[in-house]
Amino acid sequence: MSSPDPRHEALANELRAAKPKAPAELRERVAALEPPTRERWSFPRISARRVSVVLVPACLLAALGAALIHGLVNSGAPTQPAAARLTEAHGASARPALPGSPDAPLGAVPQQFKSPLVPSSRLQRYDVQLKLRVGNLDGLSNATKRAMQATHHFGGYVAAVNYAAPTAKRGGARLVLMVPIDRVQDALARFSSLGTILAQHVSIKDVQKQVDEETSGIAKLRRQISGIRATLDHGSLSAEKRRSLERRLASGQRRLRALHGTKSATVRRASFAQIKLALVTRKAAAGHSGRLGRTFRDAASVLTREGELVAYALIVGGPLLLLGAAGIAGTRVTRRRSEERLLSGT
């Protein structure tokens, strides 16, 4: 090989021609060295690049396989307990459900709404979400009407209705129903008889403490107002002091009215349970009916979970990996500089 610059060709040739030769004594010393022993057997040395080329697709395949297997194993016919599982319950009381009314005028109850709703002496705010599947559009229309009739029958009212049938075969209805709290068990038993329960969600929030605070606030304000009135009736007040007390009286009365309104609203709201009823036809709820669809949905959920875990690991481990890489790079640079200094000074 020639030197990179042809101008130095003569110099390079001279250097090559005069290449130092190892003396005979050194040759003997090296020849006398123990020959290198071959290892009996060891794992083949595999480069990190080759490992990553195999490992990354293998991990991806394993993740995909696990997701599909999970999807296949868990995609049997949806069972009622699974579909009607309680997803959330807030509040103080959460005991087993009471059965629905046995003399239901809207027909037999094929499945019971498993809710933690129990009559309580405390003021509580109940919010229930119920999703039902009905057979077809006729069933949807019928169920919507029956739900509204049942609400009126129990002394409640319909707060909102949204009925939609975009095609001739599928549709859905969303109802917001307010039912008196003492009839909510019966109402839910009726509603659950209108179709197959797909999902339910119960939320109970205790508002007794809030009402008690509002009541004590009202009492305190009343005492203050009485005190101001008594002072005003006394008569021996300066004009300025009287005006000041009258302003305070007016302000107190305004706050009293507002507090009464707030308390009434809280009590009124607590006396009714809000039931959000969603009705869907079989086609619209296709995601719940097909085994293949359920398989893919379960697989997708597993993949999402796996993705979350990978993202979490990257977020937690990423900075540590970066620090480690920076440390290694820094050590290499330092070592290289120290070698350069050592050789430059030699």
Add this chain to the structure above:
Amino acid sequence: MAAEEHLDDVHAYLVYLTGDRTMAEELTAETFARACKAWKRYDPRRGSAKTWLCQLARSTALDHFRAEKRRRRREQTYASLEGREVTETFGEGLSPALERALAGLSAAEREVVALRVVLELDGEAVARLLGISATACSTRLSRALQKLEAEVKNDVVA
């Protein structure tokens, strides 16, 4: 051992790196002793045996330089390289001017000359061995050769 074929190369490289024949012989023997122990770690896919041995020789020489530096610091005695008698250190038949010019280079400059010119290793292998970029390696070689040329010319004129 196939590596013995490269004895002359390793020895020549160490002569250039250390600028001292006796030291180079000691380090060559040490390098081959290390090579015998580490031979199972040699991977032909990552470079030639010559490159691997030169890397081992470099590491051996650096260890020696570090130990020597520590020893000198302890003893507070610095052997002066000035006024050393010019002998045939870097090769048989080299002109005295070139010998002096080579002795005037730093070890870092001499080693790149040894690897690229004397041992005729390619630029990428040398850059990898030295832990620098190919451009830096080429620049270092060019400067070292220019210095040599200049020193030889000055010496002839003088």
